[in-house]
Amino acid sequence: MSRLQGKTAVVTGGGTGIGLGAAKRFVDEGAFVYIFGRRQEQLDAALAQLGSSARAVRGSVTDLSDLDRLYATVKDERGNVDVLFANAGTGAFAPLGQITVEHYDQIFDVNVRGLVFTVQKALPLMRRGSSIILTGSSTGVMGTPQFSIYSATKAAIRNLARSWALDLRGTGIRVNVLSPGPTKTELALEVVGEEAFDALGSSTPIGRVGDPSETGAVAAFLASSDSSYMTGGEVFVDGGLAQV
Numbered sequence: 230m231s232r233l234q235g236k237t238a239v240v241t242g243g244g245t246g247i248g249l250g251a252a253k254r255f256v257d258e259g260a261f262v263y264i265f266g267r268r269q270e271q272l273d274a275a276l277a278q279l280g281s282s283a284r285a286v287r288g289s290v291t292d293l294s295d296l297d298r299l300y301a302t303v304k305d306e307r308g309n310v311d312v313l314f315a316n317a318g319t320g321a322f323a324p325l326g327q328i329t330v331e332h333y334d335q336i337f338d339v340n341v342r343g344l345v346f347t348v349q350k351a352l353p354l355m356r357r358g359s360s361i362i363l364t365g366s367s368t369g370v371m372g373t374p375q376f377s378i379y380s381a382t383k384a385a386i387r388n389l390a391r392s393w394a395l396d397l398r399g400t401g402i403r404v405n406v407l408s409p410g411p412t413k414t415e416l417a418l419e420v421v422g423e424e425a426f427d428a429l430g431s432s433t434p435i436g437r438v439g440d441p442s443e444t445g446a447v448a449a450f451l452a453s454s455d456s457s458y459m460t461g462g463e464v465f466v467d468g469g470l471a472q473v
Contacts, residue, residue, distance in 0.1 A: 232453035234259030237307040241347055242317035244271035246414030250441025251314050251448035256282045258449055265299050290317045290343030296350045310354040312452040315347045316364040320379035320420050333378055340382035357401025362451045363390055365408035367471035394461030403460040405451050410467025412439040433468030
C-alpha cells in the first residue's frame, strides 16, 4: 500500500514502542518520517530498522527549544508536515495519598504540556489535508487503581482533540485520538511488569496484549485520506478492554 506516498510525517516518542510501530508503517506506506526522542541509542536502533526514508532528531517534548529545532529541521529539509503523531508520553503508579508534586508535574509536563506545544509548533508547517494524531489511552475512559494522574492526562488529551477540531475548522487539518490498550512496549513493561501486563491482556475480549504494529496500522489509517471524514474522534486499539 502507498496511502502516504510523498508525505512527511513526524512521530514523537518514535524510537521505541507504539511510535516506532507507527513509523515503520508510515515508511511502508510511502512516507518520509522524522522520529523524535530523548535517547540516541534507541533512535539509532530505530533508524537501522526504518532505513533511508527516516531521519532522527534527538530532543524532549518538554524542551520548547528542542521542538523548535525539530521543526526547523523538517522545514529546511522537507518544507512541511503532512502527518503529526504526537505520541511521546510517560507514566508511573501512585495511589491517592501518595501522589507527590514531582509525580504530578513529571507526567503532566510530558503528556499534556509537551503534547500541546508539539502540536502548536507544528501548525505553521501543516496544510490542508494534514492529519494530527494524539496518543490517548483506554485508561482515559476507565478507572484504574494507582494510575489516576496518568489517566487524567489521557482524559485531557481526549478533550484537547475535541476542542482543537473546532479551532481547526476551515483549515482542512484534522485531529483525532488513537487510544491503545495493553500494548507490549518498553515503557508498559517497565511500569507494569511483564507478568501483570500479560494478565491484563488476558482479561481483554481478544485475550492477549497488543503489538505496536497493530496500533501502527490504525495510525496509518488516521494519517491517510481513508479517514478524511474524521476529526475530533477517538479510535480504540485496546482488544476491547474499555469497550465491554
